[in-house]
Amino acid sequence: MAKVGISDVAARAGVSEATVSRVINRRGVVATATRRQVEEAIRELGYERGGQSQLIVVLTPGLAQPFFGQLCELIESALASQGFRAIVGSTTVGGLQEIDFISSTMDLGIAGAVFASASNTLIDADPTVYQLLTERKIPFVLVNGAIAGHPAPSCSTNDAVAAELAVEHLWGLGHREIGLIAGPAGNRPSERRLAGFVRSMTARGVADPQRLVARQVYSVEGGMSAAGELLGQGVTGIVAASDYMALGAIRAARRRGMSIPEDLSVVGYDDSLVMDFVDPPLTTVRQPVERIAQSVSTAMVHLVNRKLVPSGELLFDPELIVRASTAPPRASTAPPRVTPVDG
DSSP, X not given: OOOOOHHHHHHHHTSOHXXXXXXXXXXXXXXXXXXXXXXXXXXXXXXXOXXXXXXXXXXXXXXXXXXXXXXXXXXXXXXXXXXXXXXXEEOOTTSHHHHHHHHHHHTTTOOEEEEESXXXXXXXXXXXXXXXXHHTTOOEEEESOOOTTOOOXXXXXXXXHHHHHHHHHHHHHTOOSEEEEEOOTXXXXXXXXXXXXXXXXXXXXXXXXXXXXXXXXXXXXXXXXXXXXXXXXXXXXXXXXSHHHHHHHHHHHHHXXXXXXXXXXXXXXXXXXXXXXXXXXXXXXXXXXXXXXXHHHHHHHHHHTTOXXXXXXXXXXXXXXXXSSOOOOOOOXXXXXXXXXXX
């Protein structure tokens, strides 16, 4: 027998899914007559409310990073409005910890799972965790990384466009030696940003843009290390794969006695909430976290309630946020070239 979902109760009672959610969770104001209709529909259909059947697992690589914390909070809030409870787990991307987390929560009777930039971002990820969910007929949704050959819906920032926006901004300011601090090889978002960077620089006539790329882990320390490589090549602008990496690049430049943005312009990625308050406020490419979270939550609820959800990946365009960490490159101090005059 097919599982009864919120949508079935709403259809039987002749009300919205949001109203059913308010009745189930005893939140908000619902007219007495409407509440009775919903309660009667719940009894008639045998809907299992609360408890294990309404749990959604949300896996993320780290809540210490503001972007992931905000994403999970928004997904949790959106799911709660539909009567679901989110269990947020911070796990090692692609490691056994992720598989163990899913295995243990499946025994609780979870209704679905969301991989929020977890193992789905790895090109060569171990498919075991997805096979476990598929075998148990537990739906899942992916953020920032679709799984090749699997119909699970995915919502991703268009990382290639993000890199292009950053290059376009720095180029427009007059920078020509622009470096990219990319994430580790085999990371889907990183590979997309790299492709966007190379395409954008090549279109502007830059030979071999790959020479201006440094890969590192997503952290302040990773940004510092990669920036050291790029500064040694004389770059005047840096596009970083995360805000934390951008802060690392700024720290590395300052340790060399450089000023930001007079000697080096830096563009981050994510637009973490605190980036408006660092020194200098960071120019960054903002991921549309609110729209992604809402789309993920809607897809998850529809899948649990056996509604059709389009397969494939939705790409959300990012937005460039210009602050004070970017400026035109410092004018050259070299003497002007003198053209000999005959006679």
